[in-house]
Amino acid sequence: MLDTAQALIKRGGKTLGLSEKQTRDLIKINKEHVFEIELSSGKKLKAYRVQHNNKRGPYKGGIRFHTDVDLDEVRALATLMSFKTAAVGLPLGGGKGGVTVNPKTLSDVELEELSRKYARYLAPHIGPNKDVPAPDVNTDSRIIDWMVDEYSVVTGDKTYASFTGKSLGNGGSKGRDAATGRGGVIALQRLLELLGKKDQKMTIAIQGFGNVGSFFGVIAKDEQPKWQLVAASDSKSAIYSKTGFDARDLDVFKQKKGRFSNWPNATILTNEELIALDVDILVLAALGDSVTENNMANVKAKYIVELANGPINEAAHDYLISKDKVILPDIIANSGGVIVSYFEWVQNCNGQDWTAEKVNDQLKSYMIKAVDTLYKTSKENKISLKEAAFVNAIKNLL
Numbered sequence: 001m002l003d004t005a006q007a008l009i010k011r012g013g014k015t016l017g018l019s020e021k022q023t024r025d026l027i028k029i030n031k032e033h034v035f036e037i038e039l040s041s042g043k044k045l046k047a048y049r050v051q052h053n054n055k056r057g058p059y060k061g062g063i064r065f066h067t068d069v070d071l072d073e074v075r076a077l078a079t080l081m082s083f084k085t086a087a088v089g090l091p092l093g094g095g096k097g098g099v100t101v102n103p104k105t106l107s108d109v110e111l112e113e114l115s116r117k118y119a120r121y122l123a124p125h126i127g128p129n130k131d132v133p134a135p136d137v138n139t140d141s142r143i144i145d146w147m148v149d150e151y152s153v154v155t156g157d158k159t160y161a162s163f164t165g166k167s168l169g170n171g172g173s174k175g176r177d178a179a180t181g182r183g184g185v186i187a188l189q190r191l192l193e194l195l196g197k198k199d200q201k202m203t204i205a206i207q208g209f210g211n212v213g214s215f216f217g218v219i220a221k222d223e224q225p226k227w228q229l230v231a232a233s234d235s236k237s238a239i240y241s242k243t244g245f246d247a248r249d250l251d252v253f254k255q256k257k258g259r260f261s262n263w264p265n266a267t268i269l270t271n272e273e274l275i276a277l278d279v280d281i282l283v284l285a286a287l288g289d290s291v292t293e294n295n296m297a298n299v300k301a302k303y304i305v306e307l308a309n310g311p312i313n314e315a316a317h318d319y320l321i322s323k324d325k326v327i328l329p330d331i332i333a334n335s336g337g338v339i340v341s342y343f344e345w346v347q348n349c350n351g352q353d354w355t356a357e358k359v360n361d362q363l364k365s366y367m368i369k370a371v372d373t374l375y376k377t378s379k380e381n382k383i384s385l386k387e388a389a390f391v392n393a394i395k396n397l398l
Protein backbone atom coordinates (compact mmCIF):
# COMPACT_ATOMS: atom_id res chain seq x y z
CA MET A 1 0.00 0.00 0.00
CA LEU A 2 2.89 2.34 0.80
CA ASP A 3 4.53 1.53 -2.56
CA THR A 4 1.25 2.27 -4.38
CA ALA A 5 0.72 5.59 -2.58
CA GLN A 6 4.29 6.70 -3.23
CA ALA A 7 4.16 5.61 -6.88
CA LEU A 8 1.05 7.73 -7.39
CA ILE A 9 2.72 10.74 -5.76
CA LYS A 10 5.68 10.31 -8.13
CA ARG A 11 3.36 10.09 -11.16
CA GLY A 12 1.54 13.21 -9.98
CA GLY A 13 4.86 14.99 -9.53
CA LYS A 14 5.79 14.08 -13.11
CA THR A 15 2.49 15.33 -14.51
CA LEU A 16 3.04 18.63 -12.73
CA GLY A 17 6.72 18.86 -13.68
CA LEU A 18 7.97 18.87 -10.07
CA SER A 19 11.63 18.53 -9.22
CA GLU A 20 12.85 15.35 -7.54
CA LYS A 21 13.29 17.26 -4.31
CA GLN A 22 9.71 18.54 -4.40
CA THR A 23 8.43 15.01 -4.89
CA ARG A 24 10.68 13.67 -2.14
CA ASP A 25 9.32 16.34 0.23
CA LEU A 26 5.75 15.24 -0.53
CA ILE A 27 6.61 11.64 0.32
CA LYS A 28 8.59 12.49 3.46
CA ILE A 29 7.01 11.61 6.78
CA ASN A 30 7.34 14.25 9.48
CA LYS A 31 7.19 12.13 12.64
CA GLU A 32 6.65 8.53 13.73
CA HIS A 33 5.61 7.48 17.22
CA VAL A 34 6.14 3.77 17.79
CA PHE A 35 5.42 2.44 21.27
CA GLU A 36 4.21 -0.50 23.27
CA ILE A 37 1.09 -0.65 25.42
CA GLU A 38 1.04 -3.12 28.28
CA LEU A 39 -2.37 -4.05 29.64
CA SER A 40 -2.94 -5.03 33.29
CA SER A 41 -3.51 -8.58 32.06
CA GLY A 42 0.12 -8.62 30.90
CA LYS A 43 -0.73 -8.46 27.17
CA LYS A 44 1.79 -6.28 25.30
CA LEU A 45 0.62 -4.55 22.10
CA LYS A 46 2.49 -2.62 19.41
CA ALA A 47 1.10 0.88 18.84
CA TYR A 48 1.75 3.60 16.27
CA ARG A 49 0.93 7.17 15.29
CA VAL A 50 2.48 8.46 12.08
CA GLN A 51 2.30 12.19 11.34
CA HIS A 52 2.92 12.60 7.63
CA ASN A 53 2.30 16.22 6.64
CA ASN A 54 0.81 19.26 8.43
CA LYS A 55 1.36 21.93 5.82
CA ARG A 56 -2.37 22.58 5.43
CA GLY A 57 -3.32 22.26 9.11
CA PRO A 58 -3.24 19.82 12.05
CA TYR A 59 -2.48 16.19 11.23
CA LYS A 60 -5.76 14.34 10.77
CA GLY A 61 -6.63 10.68 10.46
CA GLY A 62 -8.02 7.62 12.17
CA ILE A 63 -6.71 4.95 14.50
CA ARG A 64 -7.24 1.31 13.55
CA PHE A 65 -7.16 -1.78 15.73
CA HIS A 66 -6.28 -4.74 13.52
CA THR A 67 -3.86 -7.66 13.42
CA ASP A 68 -2.46 -6.48 10.05
CA VAL A 69 -1.35 -3.10 11.48
CA ASP A 70 2.39 -2.49 11.16
CA LEU A 71 4.59 0.55 10.67
CA ASP A 72 4.52 0.42 6.87
CA GLU A 73 0.74 0.16 6.78
CA VAL A 74 0.34 3.13 9.13
CA ARG A 75 2.84 5.11 7.03
CA ALA A 76 0.82 4.37 3.90
CA LEU A 77 -2.47 5.30 5.54
CA ALA A 78 -0.99 8.52 7.01
CA THR A 79 0.31 9.49 3.57
CA LEU A 80 -3.08 8.82 1.98
CA MET A 81 -4.71 11.08 4.61
CA SER A 82 -2.52 14.07 3.67
CA PHE A 83 -3.46 13.61 0.03
CA LYS A 84 -7.12 13.07 0.89
CA THR A 85 -7.50 16.24 2.96
CA ALA A 86 -5.60 18.19 0.29
CA ALA A 87 -7.58 16.70 -2.64
CA VAL A 88 -10.89 17.79 -1.12
CA GLY A 89 -9.58 21.15 0.05
CA LEU A 90 -9.71 20.80 3.85
CA PRO A 91 -7.40 22.92 6.02
CA LEU A 92 -5.98 19.77 7.60
CA GLY A 93 -2.92 17.55 7.23
CA GLY A 94 -2.54 13.79 7.33
CA GLY A 95 -1.71 11.24 9.98
CA LYS A 96 -2.76 7.77 11.04
CA GLY A 97 -2.57 5.55 14.08
CA GLY A 98 -2.98 1.92 14.86
CA VAL A 99 -2.55 -0.91 17.30
CA THR A 100 -1.66 -4.45 16.20
CA VAL A 101 -4.51 -6.31 17.85
CA ASN A 102 -7.69 -8.19 17.13
CA PRO A 103 -10.10 -6.22 19.36
CA LYS A 104 -12.48 -9.19 19.42
CA THR A 105 -9.95 -10.99 21.63
CA LEU A 106 -10.12 -8.21 24.25
CA SER A 107 -12.70 -7.82 27.00
CA ASP A 108 -14.52 -4.48 27.26
CA VAL A 109 -12.33 -3.60 30.25
CA GLU A 110 -9.18 -4.31 28.23
CA LEU A 111 -10.47 -2.35 25.24
CA GLU A 112 -11.06 0.68 27.45
CA GLU A 113 -7.63 0.29 29.08
CA LEU A 114 -5.99 0.05 25.64
CA SER A 115 -7.84 3.13 24.33
CA ARG A 116 -7.00 5.21 27.40
CA LYS A 117 -3.33 4.17 27.44
CA TYR A 118 -3.03 4.93 23.72
CA ALA A 119 -4.41 8.47 24.25
CA ARG A 120 -2.32 9.01 27.39
CA TYR A 121 0.94 8.09 25.64
CA LEU A 122 0.19 10.35 22.67
CA ALA A 123 -1.29 13.27 24.64
CA PRO A 124 1.85 15.47 24.32
CA HIS A 125 1.93 14.95 20.55
CA ILE A 126 -1.75 15.44 19.63
CA GLY A 127 -4.43 18.05 20.33
CA PRO A 128 -6.96 20.32 18.60
CA ASN A 129 -4.29 22.33 16.77
CA LYS A 130 -1.63 19.62 16.44
CA ASP A 131 -3.10 16.27 15.49
CA VAL A 132 -6.75 15.24 15.63
CA PRO A 133 -7.30 11.46 15.50
CA ALA A 134 -10.59 9.74 14.60
CA PRO A 135 -12.05 6.26 14.20
CA ASP A 136 -10.95 3.83 11.48
CA VAL A 137 -11.14 0.04 11.07
CA ASN A 138 -12.50 -1.60 14.28
CA THR A 139 -12.64 1.66 16.25
CA ASP A 140 -15.83 3.59 16.94
CA SER A 141 -17.35 6.44 18.95
CA ARG A 142 -17.20 4.44 22.19
CA ILE A 143 -13.42 4.04 21.83
CA ILE A 144 -12.97 7.66 20.77
CA ASP A 145 -15.03 8.83 23.79
CA TRP A 146 -12.61 7.01 26.13
CA MET A 147 -9.66 8.59 24.33
CA VAL A 148 -11.11 12.12 24.53
CA ASP A 149 -11.82 11.67 28.20
CA GLU A 150 -8.28 10.45 28.87
CA TYR A 151 -6.83 13.31 26.83
CA SER A 152 -8.81 15.87 28.82
CA VAL A 153 -7.77 14.28 32.14
CA VAL A 154 -4.09 14.46 31.12
CA THR A 155 -4.12 17.94 29.52
CA GLY A 156 -7.11 19.73 31.06
CA ASP A 157 -8.48 20.43 27.55
CA LYS A 158 -12.26 20.69 27.62
CA THR A 159 -12.96 21.56 23.97
CA TYR A 160 -13.50 17.95 22.84
CA ALA A 161 -11.76 19.07 19.64
CA SER A 162 -8.81 16.71 20.24
CA PHE A 163 -10.54 13.79 18.49
CA THR A 164 -13.41 13.47 16.02
CA GLY A 165 -15.91 10.67 15.60
CA LYS A 166 -17.16 11.08 19.17
CA SER A 167 -20.64 10.00 20.17
CA LEU A 168 -23.54 12.45 19.97
CA GLY A 169 -23.86 14.12 23.36
CA ASN A 170 -20.10 13.91 23.86
CA GLY A 171 -19.15 16.49 21.24
CA GLY A 172 -19.80 14.30 18.21
CA SER A 173 -21.37 15.63 15.03
CA LYS A 174 -24.64 14.56 13.54
CA GLY A 175 -24.03 12.62 10.36
CA ARG A 176 -20.45 11.56 11.21
CA ASP A 177 -21.20 7.84 11.52
CA ALA A 178 -22.79 7.66 8.07
CA ALA A 179 -20.49 10.22 6.43
CA THR A 180 -18.00 7.95 4.64
CA GLY A 181 -20.76 5.83 3.09
CA ARG A 182 -22.90 8.87 2.26
CA GLY A 183 -19.95 10.65 0.67
CA GLY A 184 -19.23 7.55 -1.44
CA VAL A 185 -22.80 7.49 -2.75
CA ILE A 186 -22.73 11.22 -3.59
CA ALA A 187 -19.35 10.87 -5.33
CA LEU A 188 -20.43 7.87 -7.41
CA GLN A 189 -23.70 9.51 -8.42
CA ARG A 190 -21.86 12.64 -9.50
CA LEU A 191 -19.25 10.71 -11.44
CA LEU A 192 -21.92 8.69 -13.27
CA GLU A 193 -23.72 11.93 -14.07
CA LEU A 194 -20.53 13.38 -15.59
CA LEU A 195 -20.10 10.16 -17.59
CA GLY A 196 -23.66 10.42 -18.91
CA LYS A 197 -24.81 7.37 -16.94
CA LYS A 198 -27.06 9.09 -14.43
CA ASP A 199 -30.16 7.17 -13.34
CA GLN A 200 -29.24 4.03 -15.27
CA LYS A 201 -30.13 0.64 -13.86
CA MET A 202 -27.05 -0.91 -12.29
CA THR A 203 -26.23 -3.88 -10.09
CA ILE A 204 -23.90 -3.47 -7.12
CA ALA A 205 -21.66 -5.79 -5.09
CA ILE A 206 -20.19 -4.50 -1.83
CA GLN A 207 -17.04 -6.13 -0.48
CA GLY A 208 -17.06 -5.38 3.27
CA PHE A 209 -20.51 -4.66 4.65
CA GLY A 210 -19.12 -3.08 7.83
CA ASN A 211 -19.11 0.44 9.26
CA VAL A 212 -18.64 2.06 5.88
CA GLY A 213 -20.03 -0.43 3.35
CA SER A 214 -23.34 -0.84 5.19
CA PHE A 215 -24.01 2.91 5.21
CA PHE A 216 -23.11 3.03 1.52
CA GLY A 217 -25.66 0.26 0.85
CA VAL A 218 -28.45 1.80 2.91
CA ILE A 219 -27.95 5.35 1.61
CA ALA A 220 -27.61 4.14 -1.99
CA LYS A 221 -30.98 2.42 -1.65
CA ASP A 222 -32.60 5.67 -0.46
CA GLU A 223 -30.85 7.97 -2.93
CA GLN A 224 -30.74 5.85 -6.08
CA PRO A 225 -33.52 3.24 -6.39
CA LYS A 226 -32.15 2.23 -9.82
CA TRP A 227 -29.14 0.55 -8.21
CA GLN A 228 -29.76 -2.99 -7.07
CA LEU A 229 -27.60 -4.54 -4.35
CA VAL A 230 -26.99 -8.15 -5.41
CA ALA A 231 -24.02 -9.12 -3.25
CA ALA A 232 -22.30 -8.21 -0.01
CA SER A 233 -19.57 -9.73 2.13
CA ASP A 234 -18.17 -9.79 5.64
CA SER A 235 -14.64 -10.88 6.50
CA LYS A 236 -15.55 -14.58 6.19
CA SER A 237 -17.98 -14.94 3.27
CA ALA A 238 -20.23 -13.25 0.74
CA ILE A 239 -23.88 -13.62 -0.19
CA TYR A 240 -25.37 -13.26 -3.66
CA SER A 241 -28.96 -13.02 -4.85
CA LYS A 242 -29.97 -12.39 -8.44
CA THR A 243 -33.16 -10.64 -7.29
CA GLY A 244 -31.22 -8.46 -4.86
CA PHE A 245 -31.19 -7.60 -1.16
CA ASP A 246 -32.65 -4.77 0.87
CA ALA A 247 -29.50 -3.18 2.34
CA ARG A 248 -31.44 -2.34 5.51
CA ASP A 249 -32.17 -6.03 6.17
CA LEU A 250 -28.49 -6.85 5.80
CA ASP A 251 -27.62 -3.96 8.10
CA VAL A 252 -30.00 -5.12 10.84
CA PHE A 253 -28.61 -8.66 10.50
CA LYS A 254 -25.00 -7.43 10.80
CA GLN A 255 -25.84 -5.26 13.80
CA LYS A 256 -27.11 -8.36 15.56
CA LYS A 257 -23.66 -9.76 14.81
CA GLY A 258 -24.97 -12.18 12.20
CA ARG A 259 -22.55 -13.94 9.86
CA PHE A 260 -23.49 -13.77 6.18
CA SER A 261 -22.78 -17.51 5.94
CA ASN A 262 -26.02 -17.93 7.97
CA TRP A 263 -28.14 -15.71 5.69
CA PRO A 264 -31.17 -17.66 4.45
CA ASN A 265 -32.02 -18.07 0.75
CA ALA A 266 -28.85 -16.71 -0.79
CA THR A 267 -25.94 -18.21 -2.65
CA ILE A 268 -22.89 -18.22 -0.38
CA LEU A 269 -19.69 -17.11 -2.10
CA THR A 270 -16.14 -16.39 -1.05
CA ASN A 271 -14.86 -12.81 -0.99
CA GLU A 272 -12.82 -13.59 -4.10
CA GLU A 273 -15.93 -14.79 -5.91
CA LEU A 274 -17.69 -11.55 -4.99
CA ILE A 275 -14.86 -9.55 -6.56
CA ALA A 276 -15.28 -11.60 -9.74
CA LEU A 277 -19.07 -11.11 -10.04
CA ASP A 278 -20.53 -9.81 -13.27
CA VAL A 279 -22.01 -6.64 -11.77
CA ASP A 280 -21.92 -3.01 -12.92
CA ILE A 281 -20.52 -1.50 -9.73
CA LEU A 282 -18.00 -3.11 -7.38
CA VAL A 283 -17.61 -1.31 -4.06
CA LEU A 284 -14.40 -2.21 -2.23
CA ALA A 285 -15.10 -1.35 1.40
CA ALA A 286 -12.96 -3.92 3.22
CA LEU A 287 -9.19 -3.57 3.64
CA GLY A 288 -6.15 -2.47 1.64
CA ASP A 289 -4.72 -4.48 -1.28
CA SER A 290 -7.94 -6.39 -2.00
CA VAL A 291 -7.34 -6.27 -5.76
CA THR A 292 -3.78 -7.07 -6.84
CA GLU A 293 -1.92 -9.02 -9.55
CA ASN A 294 -3.47 -12.17 -8.05
CA ASN A 295 -7.10 -11.39 -8.87
CA MET A 296 -7.23 -8.26 -11.09
CA ALA A 297 -8.05 -10.28 -14.21
CA ASN A 298 -11.21 -11.59 -12.51
CA VAL A 299 -12.83 -8.15 -12.05
CA LYS A 300 -15.78 -7.74 -14.41
CA ALA A 301 -17.45 -4.62 -13.01
CA LYS A 302 -17.12 -1.48 -15.14
CA TYR A 303 -17.20 0.91 -12.16
CA ILE A 304 -15.07 0.26 -9.09
CA VAL A 305 -15.41 2.39 -5.97
CA GLU A 306 -12.44 2.41 -3.60
CA LEU A 307 -14.35 2.97 -0.37
CA ALA A 308 -11.61 1.40 1.80
CA ASN A 309 -8.14 2.94 1.90
CA GLY A 310 -5.82 1.55 -0.77
CA PRO A 311 -7.90 -1.47 -1.86
CA ILE A 312 -6.34 -1.62 -5.38
CA ASN A 313 -2.56 -1.79 -5.75
CA GLU A 314 -0.59 -0.01 -8.45
CA ALA A 315 -0.29 -2.96 -10.85
CA ALA A 316 -3.99 -3.76 -10.57
CA HIS A 317 -4.90 -0.09 -11.10
CA ASP A 318 -2.90 0.06 -14.32
CA TYR A 319 -4.30 -3.25 -15.54
CA LEU A 320 -7.93 -2.27 -14.82
CA ILE A 321 -7.49 1.11 -16.49
CA SER A 322 -6.07 -0.66 -19.56
CA LYS A 323 -9.27 -2.72 -19.60
CA ASP A 324 -11.35 0.46 -19.70
CA LYS A 325 -12.58 0.23 -16.12
CA VAL A 326 -13.49 3.37 -14.19
CA ILE A 327 -11.99 3.56 -10.69
CA LEU A 328 -13.36 6.15 -8.28
CA PRO A 329 -10.23 6.65 -6.14
CA ASP A 330 -10.16 6.20 -2.37
CA ILE A 331 -8.90 9.66 -1.47
CA ILE A 332 -12.07 11.08 -3.01
CA ALA A 333 -14.56 8.19 -2.64
CA ASN A 334 -14.04 7.78 1.11
CA SER A 335 -13.29 11.39 1.99
CA GLY A 336 -16.81 11.93 3.43
CA GLY A 337 -15.58 10.66 6.80
CA VAL A 338 -12.81 13.18 7.21
CA ILE A 339 -14.95 15.96 5.72
CA VAL A 340 -17.56 15.51 8.45
CA SER A 341 -14.73 15.08 10.97
CA TYR A 342 -13.66 18.54 9.90
CA PHE A 343 -17.21 19.83 10.50
CA GLU A 344 -17.14 18.19 13.95
CA TRP A 345 -13.83 19.87 14.78
CA VAL A 346 -15.16 23.27 13.60
CA GLN A 347 -18.28 22.82 15.75
CA ASN A 348 -16.16 21.87 18.81
CA CYS A 349 -13.74 24.77 18.33
CA ASN A 350 -16.59 27.29 17.97
CA GLY A 351 -19.14 25.86 20.40
CA GLN A 352 -21.64 25.13 17.60
CA ASP A 353 -24.13 22.35 17.04
CA TRP A 354 -25.05 21.89 13.36
CA THR A 355 -28.25 20.20 12.24
CA ALA A 356 -28.02 16.93 10.30
CA GLU A 357 -29.36 18.82 7.30
CA LYS A 358 -26.57 21.37 7.43
CA VAL A 359 -23.92 18.64 7.81
CA ASN A 360 -25.28 16.64 4.88
CA ASP A 361 -25.69 19.71 2.64
CA GLN A 362 -22.13 20.84 3.29
CA LEU A 363 -20.85 17.30 2.76
CA LYS A 364 -22.63 17.17 -0.57
CA SER A 365 -21.10 20.40 -1.78
CA TYR A 366 -17.56 19.32 -0.79
CA MET A 367 -18.02 15.94 -2.51
CA ILE A 368 -19.46 17.35 -5.72
CA LYS A 369 -16.75 19.95 -6.00
CA ALA A 370 -14.06 17.29 -5.42
CA VAL A 371 -15.50 14.95 -8.09
CA ASP A 372 -15.92 17.77 -10.60
CA THR A 373 -12.31 18.87 -10.12
CA LEU A 374 -11.17 15.26 -10.33
CA TYR A 375 -13.00 14.66 -13.59
CA LYS A 376 -11.70 17.89 -15.11
CA THR A 377 -8.07 17.15 -14.21
CA SER A 378 -8.37 13.61 -15.54
CA LYS A 379 -9.78 14.83 -18.88
CA GLU A 380 -7.33 17.72 -19.26
CA ASN A 381 -4.26 15.60 -18.60
CA LYS A 382 -5.55 12.35 -20.13
CA ILE A 383 -4.81 10.48 -16.90
CA SER A 384 -6.88 8.13 -14.76
CA LEU A 385 -9.14 9.46 -12.01
CA LYS A 386 -6.75 8.02 -9.43
CA GLU A 387 -3.81 9.86 -10.94
CA ALA A 388 -5.91 13.00 -11.21
CA ALA A 389 -6.81 12.83 -7.51
CA PHE A 390 -3.11 12.89 -6.62
CA VAL A 391 -2.42 15.72 -9.05
CA ASN A 392 -5.18 17.81 -7.44
CA ALA A 393 -3.88 16.99 -3.98
CA ILE A 394 -0.30 17.89 -4.90
CA LYS A 395 -1.42 21.27 -6.26
CA ASN A 396 -2.90 21.99 -2.83
CA LEU A 397 0.17 20.76 -0.98
CA LEU A 398 2.84 22.82 -2.75
Ligand code: GLU
Pocket residue numbers: 060061062063132133134135136137164309334335337338339341
Ligand atom coordinates in the same frame (compact mmCIF):
# COMPACT_ATOMS: atom_id res chain seq x y z
N1 GLU B 1 -10.52 6.92 9.17
C1 GLU B 1 -11.15 7.77 8.22
C2 GLU B 1 -10.33 7.87 6.96
O1 GLU B 1 -9.54 7.01 6.65
C3 GLU B 1 -11.54 9.12 8.79
C4 GLU B 1 -10.39 9.96 9.28
C5 GLU B 1 -10.84 11.20 10.05
O2 GLU B 1 -12.02 11.44 10.17
O3 GLU B 1 -9.94 11.88 10.52
O4 GLU B 1 -10.50 8.76 6.18
